[in-house]
Amino acid sequence: xxxxxxxxxxxxxxxxxxxxxxxxxxxxxxxxxxxxxxxxxxxxxxxxxxxxxxxxxxxxxxxxxxxxxxxxxxxxxxxxxxxxxxxxxxxxxxxxxxxxxxxxxxxxxxxxxxxxxxxxxxxxxxxxxxxxxxxxxxxxxxxxxxxxxxxxxxxxxxxxxxxxxxxxxxxxxxxxxxxxxxxxxxxxxxxxxxxxxxxxxxxxxxxxxxxxxxxxxxxxxxxxxxxxxxxxxxxxxxxxxxxxxxxxxxxxxxxxxxxxxxxxxxxxxxxxxxxxxxxxxxxxxxxxxxxxxxxxxxxxxxxxxxxxxxxxxxxxxxxxxxxxxxxxxxxxxxxxxxxxxxxxxxxxxxxxxxxxxxxxxxxxxxxxxxxxxxxxxxxxxxxxxxxxxxxxxxxxxxxxxxxxxxxxxxxxxxxxxxxxxxxxxxxxxxxxxxxxxxxxxxxxx
Amino acid sequence: xxxxxxxxxxxxxxxxxxxxxxxxxxxxxxxxxxxxxxxxxxxxxxxxxxxxxxxxxxxxxxxxxxxxxxxxxxxxxxxxxxxxxxxxxxxxxxxxxxxxxxxxxxxxxxxxxxxxxxxxxxxxxxxxxxxxxxxxxxxxxxxxxxxxxxxxxxxxxxxxxxxxxxxxxxxxxxxxxxxxxxxxxxxxxxxxxxxxxxxxxxxxxxxxxxxxxxxxxxxxxxxxxxxxxxxxxxxxxxxxxxxxxxxxxxxxxxxxxxxxxxxxxxxxxxxxxxxxxxxxxxxxxxxxxxxxxxxxxxxxxxxxxxxxxxxxxxxxxxxxxxxxxxxxxxxxxxxxxxxxxxxxxxxxxxxxxxxxxxxxxxxxxxxxxxxxxxxxxxxxxxxxxxxxxxxxxxxxxxxxxxxxxxxxxxxxxx
Numbered sequence: 001x002x003x004x005x006x007x008x009x010x011x012x013x014x015x016x017x018x019x020x021x022x023x024x025x026x027x028x029x030x031x032x033x034x035x036x037x038x039x040x041x042x043x044x045x046x047x048x049x050x051x052x053x054x055x056x057x058x059x060x061x062x063x064x065x066x067x068x069x070x071x072x073x074x075x076x077x078x079x080x081x082x083x084x085x086x087x088x089x090x091x092x093x094x095x096x097x098x099x100x101x102x103x104x105x106x107x108x109x110x111x112x113x114x115x116x117x118x119x120x121x122x123x124x125x126x127x128x129x130x131x132x133x134x135x136x137x138x139x140x141x142x143x144x145x146x147x148x149x150x151x152x153x154x155x156x157x158x159x160x161x162x163x164x165x166x167x168x169x170x171x172x173x174x175x176x177x178x179x180x181x182x183x184x185x186x187x188x189x190x191x192x193x194x195x196x197x198x199x200x201x202x203x204x205x206x207x208x209x210x211x212x213x214x215x216x217x218x219x220x221x222x223x224x225x226x227x228x229x230x231x232x233x234x235x236x237x238x239x240x241x242x243x244x245x246x247x248x249x250x251x252x253x254x255x256x257x258x259x260x261x262x263x264x265x266x267x268x269x270x271x272x273x274x275x276x277x278x279x280x281x282x283x284x285x286x287x288x289x290x291x292x293x294x295x296x297x298x299x300x301x302x303x304x305x306x307x308x309x310x311x312x313x314x315x316x317x318x319x320x321x322x323x324x325x326x327x328x329x330x331x332x333x334x335x336x337x338x339x340x341x342x343x344x345x346x347x348x349x350x351x352x353x354x355x356x357x358x359x360x361x362x363x364x365x366x367x368x369x370x371x372x373x374x375x376x377x378x379x380x381x382x383x384x385x386x387x388x389x390x391x392x393x394x395x396x397x398x399x400x401x402x403x404x405x406x407x408x409x410x411x412x413x414x415x416x417x418x419x420x421x422x423x424x425x426x427x428x429x430x431x432x433x434x435x436x437x438x439x440x441x442x443x444x445x
Numbered sequence: 446x447x448x449x450x451x452x453x454x455x456x457x458x459x460x461x462x463x464x465x466x467x468x469x470x471x472x473x474x475x476x477x478x479x480x481x482x483x484x485x486x487x488x489x490x491x492x493x494x495x496x497x498x499x500x501x502x503x504x505x506x507x508x509x510x511x512x513x514x515x516x517x518x519x520x521x522x523x524x525x526x527x528x529x530x531x532x533x534x535x536x537x538x539x540x541x542x543x544x545x546x547x548x549x550x551x552x553x554x555x556x557x558x559x560x561x562x563x564x565x566x567x568x569x570x571x572x573x574x575x576x577x578x579x580x581x582x583x584x585x586x587x588x589x590x591x592x593x594x595x596x597x598x599x600x601x602x603x604x605x606x607x608x609x610x611x612x613x614x615x616x617x618x619x620x621x622x623x624x625x626x627x628x629x630x631x632x633x634x635x636x637x638x639x640x641x642x643x644x645x646x647x648x649x650x651x652x653x654x655x656x657x658x659x660x661x662x663x664x665x666x667x668x669x670x671x672x673x674x675x676x677x678x679x680x681x682x683x684x685x686x687x688x689x690x691x692x693x694x695x696x697x698x699x700x701x702x703x704x705x706x707x708x709x710x711x712x713x714x715x716x717x718x719x720x721x722x723x724x725x726x727x728x729x730x731x732x733x734x735x736x737x738x739x740x741x742x743x744x745x746x747x748x749x750x751x752x753x754x755x756x757x758x759x760x761x762x763x764x765x766x767x768x769x770x771x772x773x774x775x776x777x778x779x780x781x782x783x784x785x786x787x788x789x790x791x792x793x794x795x796x797x798x799x800x801x802x803x804x805x806x807x808x809x810x811x812x813x814x815x816x817x818x819x820x821x822x823x824x825x826x827x828x829x830x831x832x833x834x835x836x837x838x839x840x841x842x843x844x845x846x847x848x849x850x851x852x853x854x855x856x857x858x859x
Binding site for chain 1: 577579580582583586591595596597599600601665666667
């Protein structure tokens, strides 16, 4: 079967989640573009979106409408071409509405798992829990046709492990989108031992059509992205345990977050990032890696305590951040949690000034990530920035340089362990999936 | 012999801030002032400069598409809202696409020439940030021939019309020279806007304007031959100016030395249902300029400043040719050589033009009149250019559609 044929009937399992809904937006547009070709007018296209609750599906309906509208508004130049023979559609507004309506008409929202049976392609995007994943994949195998192919948005569980336990005989590939899939360019592609060549080709072709940057990762728990992120986060969590005597939990979290964002010129600090992903998700990531890699160091008591206190971070359906290590107002940190005192400390200027005196006594103004994002001379400017950091000789600059070294070490270990085939692949994942403006393997340190 | 049967003066010009992307206070998701706010602000801005607003006889409001951008028609109804003494006085709304403001100027003057009024408050207004640009493009496409052109037209209909003009010029005169001229036009627009606190690009701090101007076009998301920096801005704003006869000036308590005389204008209409005869020329603008010069009995060399309708950088280059300052095909060189800069041979669009100041479509023609009058009265602040005693004239050229509806107007310093 060709990809075009497979795209006539697709199912997404876990479609109302953050990842599933984004994948649904991307795939539905590709299906609609096929359906609009004159030769396909009579074919039935169906994208079945399955999740466990009607309430979640209601949210998904509204998300799909909003996202499809945004996507159509951005591709109106192309849509006018697609609809050039429709004399009744003249204005952009009419063309955009028609495309949104036609795409929406492909969608079938349901909580009924059995509807997957006619799908030729299935995207699985359920919670990262291996027992549930295996159970669901087994069910899918029994319900689907013998040639249905499965793309799993697994972020840390080895794909071969899922394949063997679900008995899919190579009809599965790891296809790890980054959050939010509609915007992030990166997809990590992980072949299991038995993944068929046909599926590898289909996966490559889908990536091309979705204009994603596909980076291969080997099938080792955590893969490249989370293999790096988990250890980077863990380093910061452990550092907090070291610093808490002197600065309390909330001071230490604040310091490490500031250091990683401002001194390391990242889009967000490490604790804001863990909050964005969700503390529970980060916890389960460590658990999965701990099990599959038999690495007992992949655990954090501090994180577990936070999660036990129901401080979980994550995002609202609007995309706004929920409170986690940090407290947010309009996505800006306004306070920080102290696990011993079980409450948030709101930032006040005197307190921040006291910490600033310790980490940045000379009041250096670092060039922010956003200002460098589109700068053609960013690598030169980053070199100047890190050289400056080396010359500062303050406690804060040492903390930052230690973090930079550790980040590089983590990346190099992914190479040694055979998770990645090249330094370029690792840098590509961090730059495309995490929006870093430089890769962890660099000459700045 | 004077073109007008009696003397016409312009005074008390006022422009609001032109709001939209680029202004620090602009946020697309935050509430903004509506069209009535702009009409009132501009109207009061003008009448605050005169003694007796009650002696204003009529109002004219230039506006292109409030009916779609703001779901608002019957704009004349906002005239009495500006000042209580305007109640029950006549007010007319003029529409000629992006030349709606230009038509407001001529309509005001005609009323005075017809002896039906001594003083007219002339306003122009547009609020365009009410919808996303992709839908705004639909509304603005109304300046073209809807049933004849729109279906086959581009998503960004008007940018594409001028992109085609740029493409035709590349082909005929060489891409590099035209492209560089367009980029230089952009540089001048932003540099002038940085001197004008009300301009949309006033806050622009880009250190490589020419490089930005040379950005290659993104054909998938936009047009074939132009980039987004070649385009005028999407703006909310209004402008107002008062026209009066000699008698009228007395009635509103304005001394003649505080007014600028209008010497001539030419209002020219081309057929909307026919394509431009030559994409490498603004033929209608050229007719309007020629007639305005003839009626004023002056030549281009008598002008100390020019304000043209640079809805796109390529339109700026072609407008300089149409105004008689560069020969056919040489507008780009003329601009690249610095002749249109504030200290050049013919300072052009000294407050930023449509690209730097902004382009609230219905307000633009009136805004041009306000700025020319300010320059000739030495009231242009940081934007002030030298008005030579042997060249006491300034001209504006206001264009609607793809070179379809044009008003040129010439003013003289006292």
